[in-house]
Amino acid sequence: MMIVIPSYLLHILIVICFYFILAVSFNLCMGYTGLPLFSQVAFFALGAYSAAIAYENGYPFLVGLLLGALFPAFCGFLIAYPALRVRGDYFAIVTMGFAEIIYDVIHNEVWLTRGPYGISVGQPVIFGFKVDSYPTYLLLAIILTAITFVTIQRLVGSPYGRVLKATRDDELAASVIGKNTWKYKQQVIIIAALFSGIAGVYFAHYTRFVNDSPFTLAFTTTVMASVILGGLANNYGTFIGVALMLSFPEVLRVFIVTSENVGYIQQIVIGAMLISVMLIRTKRITVRKHAERRSMKDVIEN
């Protein structure tokens, strides 16, 4: 027991770390730029499979990491063209469609991905340092999470981030003062895809097995729910949201004996939470209207 309990806790911490990478990059899109990116699971899956296939062909971890970051980023670059052409929220649908296509490809192109049978992945070795135990995995997760968090946090605090917020609040006004909002949005998608891909690489090496089953819409909605729970456009809140969202099913497991139902009940609670957060949040719309004017002013003064 003395050994089991800490490793279980470490496992939860690790999962919180890579979910946090996903949540922060989702927040960059939805919270700061106003793009409801429903294809995050696709970027995550592309990262995981890039790493898995690279490993299978004998490439070292860092090559897999590079591939798993750049390939999703490239896909993000491409999907921006159709997705940013639709009006407003329908961005969500086009990106969701992209995620469906990626899922279908993973599920069906068995020669490449082995579909439901999956690919085994080994433990990462970085410059001779073997990551082979929970503490070392946690260390790697914390390093990757810290890189993501610091990059995105600095990004949204910079003049660049102020343009993003202005684009979210009033796109027309932002373009009137000479900002190419289309380019900014595309770059945001690329950045989010890049970091989601990195989380995917880590996921593949941590679970040491990837198949098609985790990469469904429910994955995206879990990430989305934790961001919304923590408060959009607030990366610290996002951390609390992720921690709550991931520790909650563990608590549920204690009270509910049949573990097969835990997943459904977790999803029901996620749904109920999305509804209630939205209903409570409407009261704060007026506050946001005020912030809108401020974010515009920030950009003009720059």
Place this chain on the structure above:
Amino acid sequence: MEISQLILQLCFNMIIAGGIYALTATGYSVIQATLKFINFQHAQMCVLGAYVAYFVSEQLGLGLLLGCAVAIPSVAFLGVIIEKVGYKPLRNAPSMSPMITSLGFSIVILNSVTLIWGPWVKAYSLPSMHNISVFGAIITIPQLATIILAIGALFILHFFIKDTKLGKAMRAVADNRDYAALMGIDVDRVVSSLFALSSGLAAMTGILIGIEGILTPVMGTALLVRVFAASIIGGLGNISGAIIGSFVIAGVEVLGTWFYSPAYATAYAFIILIAVMLLRPGGFFGEK
């Protein structure tokens, strides 16, 4: 199989699939046109309707007709309640808020259905019936019923929107909610009736899908992505556009399934969607 026979069979398949998509897409577009947000919950109402009918007809053993008679009104009623609780307070919020609420409702409904009835495949027990052969192309009786019901419902809806008082009120609310209210239209009542209509229609579609094939909790999600694609292709909130979009999606899907692989049925809809977005961002009948 002769080539003419093949073409006829593919046309039948397209009309069946297209009819079901068009029914769902119409119910979806009615809401989209008036309230202008993306309604994720719509397709889950199909699932709920189909499963309530399953509960009445199979688990209580009362027959499918009674199942329809219970399922359609109760799902319509639930639709109205959801509107009152979830969407009415958000009517003046940015459209992302009701979209997320509807996503929440869709997750709750989908997982409740799975929790209650299990994730496994179910089917209505129908009497065995002969297939009808039309010039060598085969069509089953449930499929024929689906086609007739779908086309009939679409016609009734068309006249409903064009000629009835509620239909006119709906178009007025869709054009401009504030002006409609100023002209003395009870916007809340119109929206409630539309939710009842669209949810009831969804329940009927769900039952049709169940009659024509099988029931699974995930069928709603598969339907939803096609309906989204169809309504964007047709032009947002444009009901006749959504119907045409549904048949385009169904046609592409049937051809793709026949000539390439059924495994990519969902992907075809979105490949078409992405292609249309690149060529005509507003959809076929949408504004530029």
